[in-house]
Amino acid sequence: MKDSLETLNFSNSFAELPDSFYSLVSPTPFDTNAQLIHFNTAAGKLIDLDYDNQHAQFIADIFSGKSTLKKSKPLAMLYAGHQFGHYVPQLGDGRAILLGEATSSKGDRWEIQLKGSGVTPYSRNGDGRAVLRSSIREYLCSEAMFGLGIPTTRALCLVGSKDEVYREQVETATMLTRLAQSHVRFGSFEIFYYRNQHDDIRILADYIIEHHYPDLATLDNPYLALLVAVTQRTARLIAQWQAVGFSHGVMNSDNMSILGLTLDYGPFGFMETYNPDYICNHSDHAGRYAFNKQPEIGLFNLSCLAQALLPLMEVEAAKAVLATYQSQFLSHYHFLMANKLGFSETSDEIQVLQNQLMVMMQNNQADYTNTFRALCRVSQNTTSNEKSFLSLLNNSDEAAKWIQSYKKLLGNNTQSDTERQDFMLGINPKYILRNYMAQVAIDKATNDDFSEIDDLIKILHNPFAEHASHNHYTGPAPAWADNLQVSCSS
Numbered sequence: 001m002k003d004s005l006e007t008l009n010f011s012n013s014f015a016e017l018p019d020s021f022y023s024l025v026s027p028t029p030f031d032t033n034a035q036l037i038h039f040n041t042a043a044g045k046l047i048d049l050d051y052d053n054q055h056a057q058f059i060a061d062i063f064s065g066k067s068t069l070k071k072s073k074p075l076a077m078l079y080a081g082h083q084f085g086h087y088v089p090q091l092g093d094g095r096a097i098l099l100g101e102a103t104s105s106k107g108d109r110w111e112i113q114l115k116g117s118g119v120t121p122y123s124r125n126g127d128g129r130a131v132l133r134s135s136i137r138e139y140l141c142s143e144a145m146f147g148l149g150i151p152t153t154r155a156l157c158l159v160g161s162k163d164e165v166y167r168e169q170v171e172t173a174t175m176l177t178r179l180a181q182s183h184v185r186f187g188s189f190e191i192f193y194y195r196n197q198h199d200d201i202r203i204l205a206d207y208i209i210e211h212h213y214p215d216l217a218t219l220d221n222p223y224l225a226l227l228v229a230v231t232q233r234t235a236r237l238i239a240q241w242q243a244v245g246f247s248h249g250v251m252n253s254d255n256m257s258i259l260g261l262t263l264d265y266g267p268f269g270f271m272e273t274y275n276p277d278y279i280c281n282h283s284d285h286a287g288r289y290a291f292n293k294q295p296e297i298g299l300f301n302l303s304c305l306a307q308a309l310l311p312l313m314e315v316e317a318a319k320a321v322l323a324t325y326q327s328q329f330l331s332h333y334h335f336l337m338a339n340k341l342g343f344s345e346t347s348d349e350i351q352v353l354q355n356q357l358m359v360m361m362q363n364n365q366a367d368y369t370n371t372f373r374a375l376c377r378v379s380q381n382t383t384s385n386e387k388s389f390l391s392l393l394n395n396s397d398e399a400a401k402w403i404q405s406y407k408k409l410l411g412n413n414t415q416s417d418t419e420r421q422d423f424m425l426g427i428n429p430k431y432i433l434r435n436y437m438a439q440v441a442i443d444k445a446t447n448d449d450f451s452e453i454d455d456l457i458k459i460l461h462n463p464f465a466e467h468a469s470h471n472h473y474t475g476p477a478p479a480w481a482d483n484l485q486v487s488c489s490s
């Protein structure tokens with residue numbers, strides 16, 4: 001591991017952009033000893049790092065800024081963004097530092113970013129740190145999303161310390177190492193639009209196209225094609241969030257990835273009891289980022305991006321791209337929901353069934369994930385496996401009738417019952433990252449026991465498998481978790 005870190009094929013293409021895009025700044029190591037809390041071997045493989053625990057201290061020192069990776073050129077990226085609907089003219093990495101990009105033997109480039117790595121010129125009044133609690137949440141959720149097949153930044157490792165940081169109470173500072181093919185956000189473009197630095201918009205668009213959308217470079221209008229591609233990816237991403245019951249919590253345009261990744265995990269939440277109005281972020285009093293608002297907020301954010309790209313395209317052309325968003329979102333969403341019900345494509349009848357099921361879930365306060373999982377077991381010819389599905393819906397007459405209509409529709413399927421069940425079990429996860437699961441890992445880690453993180457990563461990487469020893473994590477939140485709240489504090 002030590003060798004592979006020392007020989008990492010490392011560069012920093014972002015640092016070759018003009019200096020208006022970033023500030024060169026080094027991470028500030030912890031005052032106390034850096035301790036490796038967890039190393040994600042699966043993410044390590046992306047950049048050819050094979051973990052061995054002999055070198056835990058070396059890894060902790062590298063990924064907390066105490067030691068430096070050769071050829072790294074640390075910088076904080078500049079961006080702005082619309083936060084809760086209002087333009088904030090300057091944000092930027094206030095507590096994250098991009099070390100550079102590792103190129104794997106396969107030729108994939110991964111940016112390596114430390115989060116919680118100390119103050120930068122963009123820290124405003126912040127301390128540049130991240131606390132253990134929020135770092136564990138981001139760590140687990142990035143990997144949960146990966147396990148669910150949803151585009152996301154990845155988490156490489158977590159390094160803890162005894163450095164004190166002040167939030168609502170005294171907590172300890174932690175650094176998360178994040179990997180992404182790019183951390184560029186919609187807000188990275190917005191800042192140059194509002195500053196009237198139109199050349200920089202073009203330079204950034206060219207950079208993104210060259211590195212991440214190379215097929216667009218030869219098209220007639222690559223910039224418009226970029227907007228098309230980002231719109232497609234965003235529509236698909238948000239459809240995936242909705243299908244799995246994920247709420248991002250802070251869908252500000254500075255948290256929207258130009259690659260359509262789930263980015264910047266803060267007060268996110270996986271919906272447990274089905275409630276379309278679910279608000280995961282305790283600080284979001286108006287519910288701007290409620291679960292069922294996410295699709296329209298996606299369009300709002302894309303409009304912010306389109307506005308910023310206007311110097312590169314005709315306004316009517318940009319509007320025409322945005323006008324495709326809703327139908328793209330809906331077609332992905334209906335496709336994914338039809339899949340969750342065991343069908344390979346959607347139809348009006350399936351959508352009627354789907355809506356009826358959602359209403360029943362809401363009325364019966366059913367667990368979203370468990371209801372779909374239980375549905376996987378229902379078989380066309382017997383009633384023997386229907387019990388748990390029906391009991392989640394309080395054995396209502398309505399649910400019994402619904403099953404009959406559902407089975408009737410299944411009759412049109414060409415797949416056998418077992419094939420359909422297997423297909424559904426591979427789509428409807430048994431495990432999601434319930435808030436209380438993260439809290440168990442956090443509480444243990446606060447007492448220097450990091451075992452739960454490792455356990456959870458294993459099941460979240462493969463959330464469709466049974467993992468019978470972890471059945472307790474499929475249940476509704478235990479009573480102690482009733483009042484768990486997550487907010488922007490991190």
Ligand code: AMP
Binds near residue numbers: 091094123125
């Ligand atoms: P977030 O809500 O984490 O996406 O952060 C919004 C903005 O605030 C970003 O520019 C962050 O870099 C910055 N920020 C958040 N927390 C801190 C902190 N503790 N110190 C400095 N900047 C921060």
Ligand code: MG
Binds near residue numbers: 254255264
């Ligand atoms: Mg952010």
